Amino acid sequence: MGKADQNKKRKMENLLNNAFDLFTSKGINKTSIADIVEKAGVAKGTFYLYFKDKYDVKNRLIAHKSSLLFMEAYEALKKANLTAFEDRLIFIMDYVLDKLAANKGLLSFIYKDLSWAVFKRTLTSPSITTEVDFEAAYKKMLDESGYEFNDPEVMLFLIIELVGSTGYSSIMYEDPVSLDELKPHLEETVRSIIRQHIKQ
Amino acid sequence: MGKADQNKKRKMENLLNNAFDLFTSKGINKTSIADIVEKAGVAKGTFYLYFKDKYDVKNRLIAHKSSLLFMEAYEALKKANLTAFEDRLIFIMDYVLDKLAANKGLLSFIYKDLSWAVFKRTLTSPSITTEVDFEAAYKKMLDESGYEFNDPEVMLFLIIELVGSTGYSSIMYEDPVSLDELKPHLEETVRSIIRQHIKQ
Amino acid sequence: MGKADQNKKRKMENLLNNAFDLFTSKGINKTSIADIVEKAGVAKGTFYLYFKDKYDVKNRLIAHKSSLLFMEAYEALKKANLTAFEDRLIFIMDYVLDKLAANKGLLSFIYKDLSWAVFKRTLTSPSITTEVDFEAAYKKMLDESGYEFNDPEVMLFLIIELVGSTGYSSIMYEDPVSLDELKPHLEETVRSIIRQHIKQ
Amino acid sequence: MGKADQNKKRKMENLLNNAFDLFTSKGINKTSIADIVEKAGVAKGTFYLYFKDKYDVKNRLIAHKSSLLFMEAYEALKKANLTAFEDRLIFIMDYVLDKLAANKGLLSFIYKDLSWAVFKRTLTSPSITTEVDFEAAYKKMLDESGYEFNDPEVMLFLIIELVGSTGYSSIMYEDPVSLDELKPHLEETVRSIIRQHIKQ
DNA sequence: TATGAATGAGGGTTCATTCAT
DNA sequence: CATGAATGAACCCTCATTCAT
Numbered sequence: 001m002g003k004a005d006q007n008k009k010r011k012m013e014n015l016l017n018n019a020f021d022l023f024t025s026k027g028i029n030k031t032s033i034a035d036i037v038e039k040a041g042v043a044k045g046t047f048y049l050y051f052k053d054k055y056d057v058k059n060r061l062i063a064h065k066s067s068l069l070f071m072e073a074y075e076a077l078k079k080a081n082l083t084a085f086e087d088r089l090i091f092i093m094d095y096v097l098d099k100l101a102a103n104k105g106l107l108s109f110i111y112k113d114l115s116w117a118v119f120k121r122t123l124t125s126p127s128i129t130t131e132v133d134f135e136a137a138y139k140k141m142l143d144e145s146g147y148e149f150n151d152p153e154v155m156l157f158l159i160i161e162l163v164g165s166t167g168y169s170s171i172m173y174e175d176p177v178s179l180d181e182l183k184p185h186l187e188e189t190v191r192s193i194i195r196q197h198i199k200q
Numbered sequence: 201m202g203k204a205d206q207n208k209k210r211k212m213e214n215l216l217n218n219a220f221d222l223f224t225s226k227g228i229n230k231t232s233i234a235d236i237v238e239k240a241g242v243a244k245g246t247f248y249l250y251f252k253d254k255y256d257v258k259n260r261l262i263a264h265k266s267s268l269l270f271m272e273a274y275e276a277l278k279k280a281n282l283t284a285f286e287d288r289l290i291f292i293m294d295y296v297l298d299k300l301a302a303n304k305g306l307l308s309f310i311y312k313d314l315s316w317a318v319f320k321r322t323l324t325s326p327s328i329t330t331e332v333d334f335e336a337a338y339k340k341m342l343d344e345s346g347y348e349f350n351d352p353e354v355m356l357f358l359i360i361e362l363v364g365s366t367g368y369s370s371i372m373y374e375d376p377v378s379l380d381e382l383k384p385h386l387e388e389t390v391r392s393i394i395r396q397h398i399k400q
Numbered sequence: 401m402g403k404a405d406q407n408k409k410r411k412m413e414n415l416l417n418n419a420f421d422l423f424t425s426k427g428i429n430k431t432s433i434a435d436i437v438e439k440a441g442v443a444k445g446t447f448y449l450y451f452k453d454k455y456d457v458k459n460r461l462i463a464h465k466s467s468l469l470f471m472e473a474y475e476a477l478k479k480a481n482l483t484a485f486e487d488r489l490i491f492i493m494d495y496v497l498d499k500l501a502a503n504k505g506l507l508s509f510i511y512k513d514l515s516w517a518v519f520k521r522t523l524t525s526p527s528i529t530t531e532v533d534f535e536a537a538y539k540k541m542l543d544e545s546g547y548e549f550n551d552p553e554v555m556l557f558l559i560i561e562l563v564g565s566t567g568y569s570s571i572m573y574e575d576p577v578s579l580d581e582l583k584p585h586l587e588e589t590v591r592s593i594i595r596q597h598i599k600q
Numbered sequence: 601m602g603k604a605d606q607n608k609k610r611k612m613e614n615l616l617n618n619a620f621d622l623f624t625s626k627g628i629n630k631t632s633i634a635d636i637v638e639k640a641g642v643a644k645g646t647f648y649l650y651f652k653d654k655y656d657v658k659n660r661l662i663a664h665k666s667s668l669l670f671m672e673a674y675e676a677l678k679k680a681n682l683t684a685f686e687d688r689l690i691f692i693m694d695y696v697l698d699k700l701a702a703n704k705g706l707l708s709f710i711y712k713d714l715s716w717a718v719f720k721r722t723l724t725s726p727s728i729t730t731e732v733d734f735e736a737a738y739k740k741m742l743d744e745s746g747y748e749f750n751d752p753e754v755m756l757f758l759i760i761e762l763v764g765s766t767g768y769s770s771i772m773y774e775d776p777v778s779l780d781e782l783k784p785h786l787e788e789t790v791r792s793i794i795r796q797h798i799k800q
Numbered sequence: 801t802a803t804g805a806a807t808g809a810g811g812g813t814t815c816a817t818t819c820a821t
Numbered sequence: 822c823a824t825g826a827a828t829g830a831a832c833c834c835t836c837a838t839t840c841a842t
Contacts, residue, residue: 004821008826029229032811043828048813116369116376153376154385161365167359169316176316176353185354192392208801232836241805248838404842408805431631432832443807449826515778516769552774554785558766566759569716576716576753585754592792632815643824648817773829805842811835818828 004076012050015040019057020065026056066110066119069096070134085145086191093190094183100177101171111168116157148199155197159190160175212357215240219257220265228258263321266310269296270334285345286394288385293363301371311368311396316357317338348399355397359390401583404483412486415440416532420465428458466519469496470534474551485545486594490587501571501579511568516557519552548599555597612650617644619657620665624705626700663721669696670734671789677751685745686791691762693790694783701771701779716757748799749793759790 014084022031037044051057055184082088100107106119120135142152149155154198169175170182218240222231233254237244250376251257273295282288300307320335342352349355369375370382418440422431429520437444451457473495482488489509500507542552549555563586570579622631623636647696651657673695675794683689700707720735742752749755763786769775770782 002828011826033813034811044346044813044830045828046814046826049826052806102287117373120376151377151385157369157376158362158366158385158389161369162358162362165361165365169361170359173317176320176357177351182354185351185358189358189389189393192396193389196388196392233838234836237804244805244837244841245803246801250801253837404805412806434832435836437778444809444833445835446805449805453833517773534819551785553778554782555724557776558785558789559771560767561765561769562758562762565765566758569757569761573717576720576757577751582754584749585758588796589758589789592796593789596788596792633817634815637825644816644826645818645824646822649822653816803840805839807837807839811838812833814832815830816828818826819824820822820826821824 002132003125011042011046014062015047015050016057016064020061020109023061024103024109028054028109047142056117059090059092062110063121065106067134068112069106071137072099074134074137085141085147088141089159090187090190093159093186097163097167097171097179097183100167104172107171117163119160149197150199151197153158155193158193162186162189162193204268207264211242211246215247215250216257216261216264218377219254220261220309222301223258223261224309228254228309234245244387266319267334269299269306269310271337272299274334274337279390285347288341289394291389292360293386293390294383297363297371297379297383300367304372307368307371313365316361319360326374347398349360350399351397355393358393362386362389403433411442411446415442415447415450416457416461416464417595419454420461420509423458423461424503424509428454428509465506467534469506471537472499474537483565485541485547486591488541489559489594493559493586493590494583495543497563497567497571497579497583500567504572507568507571511564514515516561519560535542549597550599551597555593558593562586562589562593608650611642611646611659615642615647615650616661618655619654620709623658626642628654628709632708663712665706666719667734669699669710671707671737672699674734674737685741685747686794687792688741689759689794690787692791693759693786697763697767697771697783700767704772707768707771708744711764716761719760749758749797750799751797755793755800756792762786762793 009150015036019031019036024041031054033047034044034180036054037180051060070092073092076095077088077091082091087102100110138152138156145193164181166186167179170177170179215236219231220235222235222239231254233244233247234256236254237247251260270292273292276295277288277291280291282291300310338352338356340348366382366386367379370377370379415436419431419436422435422439431454433444433447436454436457437447451460452561470492473492476495477488477491479492482491538552538556542549566582566586567579569575570577570582614637619631619636622635622639631654633644633647636654637647651660670692673692676695677688677691680691682691700710710729738752738756738763742749766782767787770777770779
C-alpha cells in the first residue's frame with residue numbers, strides 16, 4: 001500500500017469514526033454532514049470525496065461495527081473453552097447482549113437499520129479494517145458440533161432476530177423485563193430453536 | 201359527545217388518515233406537513249391545532265393501526281372455532297403476517313418504530329376510534345386455555361418480537377427465506393415458547 | 401381584486417423589479433436568489449412562494465419588458481401621424497433601437513434569450529401588468545396599410561431578427577459600425593423585405 | 601515546431617475536443633471542468649496549465665469551429681462551379697444552414713455567444729489548427745464578382761446576422777416556419793441586400 | 801377556530817481553484 | 822510538467838413554525 005493510499009485510508013477512518021460518535025450520541029437524523037466534517041476537522045467538500053451521502057456512511061458503519069462486535073464475541077469464545085454447540089451460541093449471545101447493554105448508543109445505532117440483509121453482507125465480506133468473517137466462524141462451529149442441521153441459516157436468522165429485538169427492548173426500556181430477567185427465557189428458547197433444527 | 205366535539209374529531213381523523221396514506225406510500229421522512237395538509241384540504245395552521253408535530257401524528261397512528269390489526273385478527277379468530285391455545289395464537293400470527301405481507305407500506309410504517317413499549321400502550325388503552333383492547337382479549341385466551349402460565353407477558357413479548365422481526369425480513373426482502381418458507385419454522389418455535397411457559 | 405390579492409401582486413412586482421435591476425446590472429448568471437431577496441427585503445423562502453427558480457423570473461421579465469417596449473413604441477407611433485405602412489414600421493424600429501441604445505442593460509438582458517418563440521408569446525398574451533397586445537396592433541397596421549401581404553408573420557420575423565441582431569452588435573460593440581451608421585442600411589433592407597411580401 | 605511544442609499542442613487539442621463534445625451535448629453551463637478533464641483523461645491541475653477557465657476554452661472553440669464551418673463551405677463552393685456572386689453567397693448560406701440543421705449542438709453552442717466581434721476575429725485570424733482565413737476568401741469573391749460594392753463589410757454583417765438569427769429559430773424551434781419554408785424568404789432578402797450595396 | 805403568507809435557519813451538494821508531491 | 826486530494830465559499834431549496842387576519 002502506497003503512502004498516498006494509506007493517507008487516504010486514514011482520512012476515511014477519521015471521518016467514519018467521527019460520524020459514528022455523532023450518530024451514536026445524537027442520532028442519525030439530527031447529525032448533519034456539517035457536524036461530521038467539523039468534528040473531523042476537514043472541509044465539507046472532502047466528505048464528498050469519500051462518501052455519497054450520510055446514508056453511505058451509515059451503511060458502512062453498521063457493517064463495520066457489527067462485524068467487529070461479532071468477531072470480538074467469537075474471539076472471547078475461543079478463550080472460554082466451551083465445547084457444546086448450544087453453550088457456545090449462548091455464550092456469544094450473552095457476550096453480545098452485555099456489550100450492547102454497556103453501549104446503548106451502539107445498540108440503537110446498529111439496531112435501527114440492521115436488517116438481516118445488511119447483517120449477512122456484514123458477516124460474509126471482510127470489512128474495511130477487519131480481515132475476518134463471522135460466517136466462516138459460524139460454519140466452523142456447526143462442523144465442530146457433531147450434529148447435522150436442517151436449514152442452519154434459518155436457524156441463525158431466528159436466533160439473531162429474536163435475541164436482537166427482545167434484547168433491544170430490555171436494554172433500552174427495561175420493558176417488559178430487564179435484561180437479566182430476559183436472559184433465562186432467551187436461553188431456553190434459543191436451545192429449543194437449536195434442537196428443533198438438529199437432523200435426526 | 202357534542203356537535204363541536206364531533207366536528208373536531210372528524211377533522212382530526214381526516215388529518216390522521218391522509219397522513220397515514222402518505223406515510224405508508226412515501227415514508228415518514230419524505231412526508232412533509234405541507235403534504236399532509238394539502239392532501240387533507242386544510243390550512244397549515246390547522247395542523248398545529250391538533251398535533252404537536254409529525255411525530256405526534258406518527259405515534260398516534262402506530263398505536264391506532266396496530267390495535268386495529270390485532271383486533272381484526274382476534275375477530276377473525278372468533279369465527280374460526282379453534283379451541284387449543286397454541287392453535288389460536290398461531291392463527292393470529294398467520295393472520296397478522298398475511299395482512300402485513302399484503303400491505304408492505306403498513307408493515308414498514310408500523311415496524312420502524314413499533315417498540316414493545318408502544319405496542320403495549322396500544323394493546324392496553326382503547327385508541328381514538330376503537331373501543332377495544334387486545335390485552336383483555338389475550339387475557340381471555342389465557343383463561344380459556346385450561347393452563348396456567350409463568351410470565352405470560354414475557355411469553356407474548358418473545359413471540360411478538362420473534363414473529364415481527366423475522367416476518368419483516370421475509371416479507372420485505374425474502375431474505376433469508378420467503379414468508380411461506382419461514383412460517384413452519386416460526387410455528388414450531390412459537391409452540392416451543394408456549395410450552396416452556398406452561399406451569400407444571 | 402381583494403386586498404390580499406393586491407398585496408400578493410405588490411410583493412411579486414417588488415421581487416420582479418429588484419430581480420430586473422440585478423439582472424441588467426450584473427447579469428443573470430452572477431445574480432443569485434440570495435441577492436434578489438436581500439435587495440427586495442424579503443426572506444429567501446418567500447421567493448419560492450412566487451417563482452419556481454431564477455429562470456422562471458427571467459422568462460416572465462423578458463416577456464413583460466419586451467411587451468412594454470413594443471407597446472411604448474406603438475403608443476408613440478399613434479402620436480406621430482404617419483400613414484404609410486413602411487414608414488410606420490421604420491418608426492417603430494427606430495424607436496425600439498433608440499430605447500435599447502439608451503438602456504444597454506435592458507438590451508443585453510432581453511437579447512440573450514429572446515427567441516422568436518418567447519417574443520411571440522409575449523406579443524400575444526397580455527402580461528402581468530399591461531393589458532395590451534402587440535399582435536393586435538400589428539394586425540391593425542396591416543389592415544390600414546391598403547396592401548395584402550404574403551406570409552405577414554414571416555415578414556415580421558425577418559425584420560425583427562435582422563434588426564435585433566444587427567442592432568445588438570452595433571449598440572453593444574459599435575462593430576462593424578455604430579448605430580447611426582447602421583440605420584440607413586437597415587431602413588433600406590427593411591423596405592425591401594416589406595415590398596417583397598406585398599401581394600401583387 | 602519542436603517536439604515539446606507539438607506535445608503541448610496535442611494535449612491542448614485533446615482538451616479542446618473533449619470540451620467541445622461536452623459543450624455541444626450538455627451545454628456550457630452544465631459542463632464542469634471536472635467533466636472536461638475526466639473525459640480528456642488528464643488531471644484537474646493540467647487544465648489550468650493550458651486555459652484560464654471554462655470561458656477561455658469556449659471562446660477559442662467558437663472561433664475555431666466557426667472558422668472551420670465557413671472554410672468548409674468555401675471549399676465546397678469551389679467545387680460547385682458557380683460564377684454569379686449572388687449565387688455563390690446563397691450557396692454558402694445554404695451550406696452553413698444545412699450543416700447547422702444537422703448538428704444542433706454545434707448551432708446552439710456557436711449561436712449563444714457568436715457576436716459579430718468574435719466572428720470577425722475568427723474570420724481574420726487563422727486559428728489554432730486551420731491555416732485559413734475566410735476574410736481573404738470573401739475578398740476574393742468580391743473581386744471576382746465584377747461589381748464594386750458600398751460598405752461590403754456591412755453587407756456581410758447584415759447577411760450573417762439575418763441568416764444566423766432566423767436560421768437559429770427555424771432550426772431549433774421550427775418557429776415561425778421550418779428551415780425549408782424559411783429558405784426562399786431568406787434567399788430573396790439576401791439578394792436584395794446584395795443589390796442595394798452594388799455601387800452604380 | 802381556521803387560515804396561509806411569510807419566515808429564515810439549515811440542509812445537502814457542487815465546483816473552480818490551489819499546491820504539495 | 823503533471824497530478825489529484827483538499828479546500829470552502831457559494832449555491833439552491835426545503836420546511837417546520839409563527840402570527841396577523
